[in-house]
Amino acid sequence: MQYRAFSPSGEKVSLLGLGTMRLPVMGKDETAIDEEKAIRLIRYAVDKGVNYVDTAYMYHGGNSEVVLGRALKDGYREKVFLADKMPIWLAEKAGGVEALFEEQFRRLDVEFIDFYLVHNLTKSIWQDVKEKNVLPFLEKMKAEGRIGKIGFSFHDELDVFKEIVDEYPWEFCQIQLNFMDKEFQAGVAGLKYAAEKGLPVVIMEPLKGGKLVKALPDSVAALWESFPVKRTPAEWALRWVADFPEVLTILSGMSEIEEVDENIRILENASPGSLTEEEKSLIGKVSAEYKNLIKASCTACRYCMPCPKGIDIPRVLDQYNQWHMYRSVRESRRQYGFLKKGSRPVDCIDCKACEEQCPQHLPVSDIMREMVDTFGE
Ligand SMILES: NC(=O)c1ccc[n+]([C@@H]2O[C@H](COP(=O)([O-])OP(=O)(O)OC[C@H]3O[C@@H](n4cnc5c(N)ncnc54)[C@H](OP(=O)(O)O)[C@@H]3O)[C@@H](O)[C@H]2O)c1
The missing domain is CATH 1.20.58 (Methane Monooxygenase Hydroxylase; Chain G, domain 1)
Structure with a gap:
C-alpha cells in the first residue's frame, strides 16, 4: 500500500481510502446492508493496509455507521483513521447538533473520531453552519478529546469553495474529483487552491460513483482498447486522480473484495506525475467522447424555472x-x-x-x- 503524509502532523494515510456509502446490500433496498459481507470487506481492506475509512450519518439510512462500528471491533478500530460527517440540515429533526453528534458515537460505538467533517457544504449550508455555531461546538468536542481534525466535504461551485476555505482554519477537506469532473464543483482548481493553503485534500467519487467503470458505451470502450498500454477503466480513472501530488487519499466505495484488491494493486503503483502526455491525451479523448453522449443540451440557465409543481x-x-x-x-x-x-x-x-x-x-x-x-x- 502506498501512503501519503498528512502534513504538518505527518500521519501516514493510505492512498486508497474506503468509503462506506456503497456497502454491499441485500436486494434493492440501500438501507439493508449485507452485514456479514460488508464486515468481511472492511476488515479485508484494513488487513491489506487501508487505514482511512469514511462514513456519514445518512449513508445507508444510518446503517453505514452501525455496520462500520461493528467491523471496527476486535482490534480494527486502532488500525484506522475514522472519518464521519455532521449533516447540519438533519440536526433539527435529530434533536439538535449535539444530539446528532452523540447519536453518531452511539451508532459507531467508538470513543473517538479522528477526522470529523461538516457534511456537504454548499453556500446555504455553510451559512447555516455559521448561524448555528456548529464550529465552536466542534472545537469544544476537539478540546474534550472526542474528535481529531475538523474538516468539511463540499458540493458547490468553485468560488464558494474558496470562500469556505478562506473563512475558517480547516485542517482538511473532501472534494469530488474524477477525470469527468475536473471543472465541476471544486475541481482541479479547488484541489490546487486548497493545497496552496496547506489543506490536505481527501477525494471522493474518483470513479464517479462507479459510472466510469460499469456498462461502458461502445465508443468509450473502443478508445480505451485502442491504446497500446492495456488498463481497466478503474485503473485509468484512479491513476488520473493519483497523479496529483496534492491528493492525500482517494476514497472508493468498494462493495466487492475483488474491487478492493484491484484498487490496491492500482494505487500501489501510481505515483504522482507518472501519467505520460499520451496517456493524459487518451483520457482527454475519453472524456470528450462521454460528453458527446449528452442527450439533452441543457446549459442549466434555469429559464425553465420555477416549475408550477416544484420540479427542479x-x-x-x-x-x-x-x-x-x-x-x-x-x-x-x-x-x-x-x-x-x-x-x-x-x-x-x-x-x-x-x-x-x-x-x-x-x-x-x-x-x-x-x-x-x-x-x-
Ligand atoms: N461527503 C460527501 O458529500 C460524499 C459524497 C459522495 C461520496 N462520499 C464518500 O466518498 C466515498 C467514495 O465515493 P464513491 O463511493 O462514489 O467512490 P467511487 O470509487 O467513485 O465509486 C464507487 C463504486 O465504484 C465501483 N467500483 C469501485 N472499485 C471498482 C473497481 N475496481 N472495478 C469496478 N468497479 C469498481 C463500485 O460499484 P458497485 O458497488 O456497483 O460494484 C462502487 O460502488 C463514498 O463511499 C463516501 O464514503 C462522500
Whole structure:
C-alpha cells in the first residue's frame, strides 16, 4: 500500500481510502446492508493496509455507521483513521447538533473520531453552519478529546469553495474529483487552491460513483482498447486522480473484495506525475467522447424555472444526461431517489410552460415521461 503524509502532523494515510456509502446490500433496498459481507470487506481492506475509512450519518439510512462500528471491533478500530460527517440540515429533526453528534458515537460505538467533517457544504449550508455555531461546538468536542481534525466535504461551485476555505482554519477537506469532473464543483482548481493553503485534500467519487467503470458505451470502450498500454477503466480513472501530488487519499466505495484488491494493486503503483502526455491525451479523448453522449443540451440557465409543481427541471435533465452517458443503474436510481417527493418527474402536469422558456427548445415533458418509464415513480 502506498501512503501519503498528512502534513504538518505527518500521519501516514493510505492512498486508497474506503468509503462506506456503497456497502454491499441485500436486494434493492440501500438501507439493508449485507452485514456479514460488508464486515468481511472492511476488515479485508484494513488487513491489506487501508487505514482511512469514511462514513456519514445518512449513508445507508444510518446503517453505514452501525455496520462500520461493528467491523471496527476486535482490534480494527486502532488500525484506522475514522472519518464521519455532521449533516447540519438533519440536526433539527435529530434533536439538535449535539444530539446528532452523540447519536453518531452511539451508532459507531467508538470513543473517538479522528477526522470529523461538516457534511456537504454548499453556500446555504455553510451559512447555516455559521448561524448555528456548529464550529465552536466542534472545537469544544476537539478540546474534550472526542474528535481529531475538523474538516468539511463540499458540493458547490468553485468560488464558494474558496470562500469556505478562506473563512475558517480547516485542517482538511473532501472534494469530488474524477477525470469527468475536473471543472465541476471544486475541481482541479479547488484541489490546487486548497493545497496552496496547506489543506490536505481527501477525494471522493474518483470513479464517479462507479459510472466510469460499469456498462461502458461502445465508443468509450473502443478508445480505451485502442491504446497500446492495456488498463481497466478503474485503473485509468484512479491513476488520473493519483497523479496529483496534492491528493492525500482517494476514497472508493468498494462493495466487492475483488474491487478492493484491484484498487490496491492500482494505487500501489501510481505515483504522482507518472501519467505520460499520451496517456493524459487518451483520457482527454475519453472524456470528450462521454460528453458527446449528452442527450439533452441543457446549459442549466434555469429559464425553465420555477416549475408550477416544484420540479427542479435542470437537475432532472442532468440526471437524464448522466443516465444516457453512463447507464449506471444503481447510481442513477440513488440520485433519482434524492428528488423531493411531490416534485418528481411523475408530478409533471405536461403544462409545457418550461418548454416555452427553454432557449434550447428541449422536450422537457417527454423527458419527464421517459424518466418515469425508466425509474418509476
Ligand atoms: N461527503 C460527501 O458529500 C460524499 C459524497 C459522495 C461520496 N462520499 C464518500 O466518498 C466515498 C467514495 O465515493 P464513491 O463511493 O462514489 O467512490 P467511487 O470509487 O467513485 O465509486 C464507487 C463504486 O465504484 C465501483 N467500483 C469501485 N472499485 C471498482 C473497481 N475496481 N472495478 C469496478 N468497479 C469498481 C463500485 O460499484 P458497485 O458497488 O456497483 O460494484 C462502487 O460502488 C463514498 O463511499 C463516501 O464514503 C462522500
